[in-house]
Amino acid sequence: MNAIQPAINHHIPTTRRLSRRVRAQQDIIFEAYRSSKGSNPATRLAQSLTHMLHLQIESIHTQKTITQSNLSSILEDKSNTPISSPKEDISNKWEEIHGSNDWDTLLDPLHPCLRRELIKYGEFAQATYDAFDFDPYSEYCGSCRYNRNKLFEKLGLTRHGYNVTKYIYATSQIDLPQWLEKSQVAETWSTHSNWMGFVGVSDDEESKRIGRRDIVVSWRGTVSASEWYEDFQRNLERFGHGDAKVEEGFLSIYTTKFKSSRYNKSSASEQVMKEIDRLINLYKKRGEQQVSLTITGHSLGGALALLNAYEAAATFVNLPVSVISFAAPRVGNSDFKDELHELGVKTLRVVVKQDVVPWTPGMVFNEKLQSFDEITKGLEWVYTHAGVELRLDARSSPYLKKGLQLQGHHMLETYLHLLDGFQSSKLPFREDAIRDIALVNKECDLLINELRIPPRWYQVANKGLLQNDHGRWVKPKRDPQHIPSPTTDSVFL
């Protein structure tokens, strides 16, 4: 047996053994990328292919074969390995990773440093789901379950080295079924606003590693049927000063405000723009030269990210603005796409081939039937996708069930799993992928049964009821520190 080929069921974690090799690969690809910077696309392509070939050959020799029969043991092996790659200094290449060159040569094969960053942003997007209060019996239904200073701590995301500086709330003026319509409680924290995401910023240590101060905006995706309903709108509305038009449902969520509102006296757009402005000025005053804006979101959140990026790029000249979207639907017309390009917005759209949502804004998830319904039949498509696509194939992962999995293939955790395993369009799923595979089944039933991970396992014990001293099951009041507040949800750094 080859010395570097790990034995099946070997107890020394494979991930650690391979990490030196992986890092060597990273260096090779990145060297090629940097040396090719000045050269023409054809040369770069050739170089890229050479490296891909190199990777492929090496991979065939060293990769532990994943078969049905050893899946459980692989999972068991993995269970004793860390979930984060070692942090690497990317300060000298951050602009490329941030998309300055449209991720050319970094996507296929996927550069490991880029993968790590994409997963970081994806986990920020996932945080907006994980922390959302879905409980219709809670008076805080539709809010974030944690205050912004505790969000990453509660979700185990402090390792990314970011702090949340502001929560974003949104509402909609379009006369459609109200948001929070499912709430059963008369007195609720807000009758018309929902927590829609957050603004965060990299801390000093992370900023050093990634070569700049990175402002991140994470937009929450679709939650309830009523929010999806916004997507049904088939009208395009003008956005900006030119001919750009975008889907009016998305625009309404992004721009609606009400004077009488507690959380939406200003629109989501105004809230987020004001916070970005504040942060830019803060770091400018501190004399920091390098500041970037990265906007992320899944599904509806990906659409909002694009609107946000358009506005930010038009407002803050010379600010590098990137969008990392997952499963985002089409948002606007070709003028919108062209203007985004002219504004210098870099967009990387991560899509799963089998997911139907990115192909239409008119898909609705029917929670009762656990399926998607198409409502846009006969509609002539004027919506256009913007940016560069990173296409993942659900069939590449040996851990996932085959066949039609409408819900599962749309879930962000599935995207992150496939991203973690993606090497290139020609190579199999990365055996040394390090993300926790169990996460895929958080809200769906996509992992093969052999793995014995229960479907839809992300749930609170007894739906939050606790037994009091008398033995009665009662709903405890929310800890005051986590009660939403229009003032404390954005405290200056």
Next chain:
Amino acid sequence: MNAIQPAINHHIPTTRRLSRRVRAQQDIIFEAYRSSKGSNPATRLAQSLTHMLHLQIESIHTQKTITQSNLSSILEDKSNTPISSPKEDISNKWEEIHGSNDWDTLLDPLHPCLRRELIKYGEFAQATYDAFDFDPYSEYCGSCRYNRNKLFEKLGLTRHGYNVTKYIYATSQIDLPQWLEKSQVAETWSTHSNWMGFVGVSDDEESKRIGRRDIVVSWRGTVSASEWYEDFQRNLERFGHGDAKVEEGFLSIYTTKFKSSRYNKSSASEQVMKEIDRLINLYKKRGEQQVSLTITGHSLGGALALLNAYEAAATFVNLPVSVISFAAPRVGNSDFKDELHELGVKTLRVVVKQDVVPWTPGMVFNEKLQSFDEITKGLEWVYTHAGVELRLDARSSPYLKKGLQLQGHHMLETYLHLLDGFQSSKLPFREDAIRDIALVNKECDLLINELRIPPRWYQVANKGLLQNDHGRWVKPKRDPQHIPSPTTDSVFL
């Protein structure tokens, strides 16, 4: 305001205030009952009616009115009150409460001491659901999650003063979809047996209070569709030595054994009969004169309870045998009913008027559609109910949703809630009912929304997955003390 009429929203718990009055009522009824023991039924009826009238008048004057608008505050008041009535000595009237007189005059109005006992047995039946491992991804799916010595402690039932002495396992020889067919695990604790209930016995203190050593057998009801499927069998099989016939599906579960089996080398019947025999002899040796057998079960469990009672009464002469069943279907023909009567088996069938299961053995609960399907159309009924009926009306409780609630009206927790609130066929729901109302929604969606108790809230955090030191979500092994074992599941006292 009347001095004994509690103010709405008053912070001194109403239950405590009323308890003296309730106890006084108990004494009145019981005195009447005892003094009427020798007299004829007509006299007893008249006396009973007088007391009922007395109760009704008093109740109208003192009962806090339950309206939609004050439900939440009532629930909040209740949340600070104990869940158990004070224990009362029933040693001088246990035989009547155990059914020696067919519960004559104790049911309408319901004697508070009887109510307390019925709820005790009902909670033993509920324990078989609450502790059952339903997880198809567990290698112990179909077993009890706790070892028998910890069962009551884990479920908060130690207050009843019983100890579990043996677990009962069952299988079936009828060639139907296998039990545990949903298990996804290849190596399971048992491929064909399910935990089907337990034998317990009152401890010294409780025995003193209830006037005798009480052996209890609690049978688990239907869990999966495949077990319900047993009910579809429309054939009656001979049971015993006479003309008694019972439904063959129930009989198969009760009597099947396999030589090669780990848990069913002996049938459920043999296991339970052997344990009853052992306990009777144990207490005979100790010189205890008074021993009773009380068999309880819900739904299918109620059917098994009746088979068990028939066999026990035929075997142990002079042993007082009672069945307290909830939502039990019909079990056998009229000869079976007559023989039960001749054997002296006392059966109290608690039924909810709106529940369809007690009216047929051919109802199946369709888990996907959350409804019952009837499969016995056109079948000529030969099945006969045995015993005395205590009929509850779901509409009597102001806490429950109105209308068709097929699943909710069959749940044992609903039965226990209605039982707790039942005063008589003429009186409204007892305002000072003390059981935790939230329990109703454990596995269904029956409580009115105003109460803000989530539907189907009885669930384990993250379906049992735990995050390990590396941050990965893993299924922990079951604590060795709770792993089922054919030998330690029945250790002699």
